[in-house]
Amino acid sequence: MKNELHDRRGFLRKSALATLTTLVGTEVVFANTIPRHYRPLGFDYNPLEGKSPDMKVLGDKPWNVETPIHLLDDAVTPTSKMFIRNNGLIPEAPADVNTWTLTINGESVKAPKTYTLAELKKRFKSYTYQLVLECGGNGRSGFEPQTTGNPWDQGAVSCAAWTGVRLADILADVGLKSDAVYIGYYGKDPHLSLDPAKVAISRGVPMKKAIEAETLIAWAVNGQDIPLAHGHPLRLVIGGWPASVSGKWLHTIAVRNKIHDGAKMEGHSYKVPIHPVQPGEKIPETPENFRIIESMPVKSLITAPATGAVFSAKRPLSVRGHAWAGDRAVASIQTSIDFGATWQPGTLKPAKNRLAWQQWTAELSFPKAGYYEVWVRATDSAGITQPMVIPQWNPGGYLNNACHRIAVKAV
Numbered sequence: 001m002k003n004e005l006h007d008r009r010g011f012l013r014k015s016a017l018a019t020l021t022t023l024v025g026t027e028v029v030f031a032n033t034i035p036r037h038y039r040p041l042g043f044d045y046n047p048l049e050g051k052s053p054d055m056k057v058l059g060d061k062p063w064n065v066e067t068p069i070h071l072l073d074d075a076v077t078p079t080s081k082m083f084i085r086n087n088g089l090i091p092e093a094p095a096d097v098n099t100w101t102l103t104i105n106g107e108s109v110k111a112p113k114t115y116t117l118a119e120l121k122k123r124f125k126s127y128t129y130q131l132v133l134e135c136g137g138n139g140r141s142g143f144e145p146q147t148t149g150n151p152w153d154q155g156a157v158s159c160a161a162w163t164g165v166r167l168a169d170i171l172a173d174v175g176l177k178s179d180a181v182y183i184g185y186y187g188k189d190p191h192l193s194l195d196p197a198k199v200a201i202s203r204g205v206p207m208k209k210a211i212e213a214e215t216l217i218a219w220a221v222n223g224q225d226i227p228l229a230h231g232h233p234l235r236l237v238i239g240g241w242p243a244s245v246s247g248k249w250l251h252t253i254a255v256r257n258k259i260h261d262g263a264k265m266e267g268h269s270y271k272v273p274i275h276p277v278q279p280g281e282k283i284p285e286t287p288e289n290f291r292i293i294e295s296m297p298v299k300s301l302i303t304a305p306a307t308g309a310v311f312s313a314k315r316p317l318s319v320r321g322h323a324w325a326g327d328r329a330v331a332s333i334q335t336s337i338d339f340g341a342t343w344q345p346g347t348l349k350p351a352k353n354r355l356a357w358q359q360w361t362a363e364l365s366f367p368k369a370g371y372y373e374v375w376v377r378a379t380d381s382a383g384i385t386q387p388m389v390i391p392q393w394n395p396g397g398y399l400n401n402a403c404h405r406i407a408v409k410a411v
């Protein structure tokens with residue numbers, strides 16, 4: 001089913017009407033007067049089905065849904081607790097998944113090639129990796145002044161187990177020219193305007209990241225088909241970089257001889273100033289001033305207890321969470337109960353695989369009853385530690401990797 005409802009003359013497509021009728025479960029009586037570019041509300045697939053009831057909806061046009069931190073306690077994030085970030089509309093689910101195709105084209109392929117999903121599964125070896133997908137704007141609400149974009153708290157992050165084939169294997173099968181430097185993805189999600197000429201998002205990564213072992217063309221997450229909201233039936237998954245490079249509803253990957261120039265690669269989208277700017281300062285959005293965000297910075301979360309916990313001061317309090325560091329590993333974590341004046345080392349586990357988050361635990365003793373905050377900070381393998389309060393402000397509100405903090409009361 002095409003997502004544009006009207007044909008070029010402005011008449012409602014028969015196929016669109018049929019889908020709408022099925023979705024609303026009855027005749028759409030005034031279907032002939034549905035305005036051009038108007039998307040009937042009955043089309044709205046509800047991505048909250050199957051989600052935890054405590055997920056926080058930031059908006060439904062497009063759908064953006066955040067995970068409260070205490071729900072991120074699992075080592076492997078269940079799909080019911082995965083945040084949702086959309087730039088456009090969620091497309092219709094395909095009637096037959098096996099005939100879904102992936103085309104590899106672009107100026108740097110020797111010749112374009114198309115595979116059905118069934119062929120991908122049959123022809124290439126499949127792998128499963130736990131991968132951190134974190135929105136580049138996760139933590140945006142912490143910046144002052146506020147920037148445009150979704151005001152995420154710290155819950156636009158997940159680490160699920162993705163299954164698929166390596167993009168590197170597919171690209172080797174296609175055959176690339178020597179000038180290949182970048183890839184760009186295209187997904188089936190319609191632009192919010194429903195204008196078929198507009199693309200909601202089409203981002204990419206340099207070849208070096210594209211051909212890493214963990215870069216997957218995935219059809220399953222946590223052992224099940226990918227839910228529609230997360231890119232069913234096929235998705236690019238690239239851990240450790242802004243999740244905006246992990247294209248959902250994937251149908252095409254272009255191999256480029258220059259930095260990919262798709263939607264959301266322009267302006268200051270997913271970019272930060274090369275030199276620090278004053279909070280709120282506007283600078284020209286030129287390549288001399290901005291760099292594209294690549295590996296995400298070191299970060300950690302306290303996932304248990306939830307903020308606001310009340311406990312007995314007589315016994316130590318067990319706290320735990322995750323830490324991750326983009327392309328790097330996390331080397332150590334520390335906690336503080338005195339607003340960052342002193343820090344105690346916690347215990348950190350190694351990652352299940354490269355680009356997965358790592359679990360940490362700590363036993364904290366409190367001198368007496370009263371109000372405390374527990375702060376956590378992680379240090380990556382290059383010796384870089386999270387900032388205590390807020391990192392460098394930037395116009396897109398990206399990369400806030402400030403220490404996560406919870407409030408607790410000892411009684």
Ligand SMILES: Nc1nc2c(c(=O)[nH]1)N[C@H]1C(S)=C(S)[C@@H](COP(=O)(O)O)O[C@H]1N2
Nearest residue numbers: 083084085086087135187230243244247248
């Ligand atoms: N086709 C498509 N892919 C997309 C997006 C989108 O809007 N359309 N959003 C991107 C962004 S900005 C993020 S943070 C992640 C979110 O993935 P999730 O919704 O599965 O958590 O998907 C990325 N892939």
Ligand SMILES: [Mo]
Nearest residue numbers: 085135136244
């Ligand atoms: Mo994102």
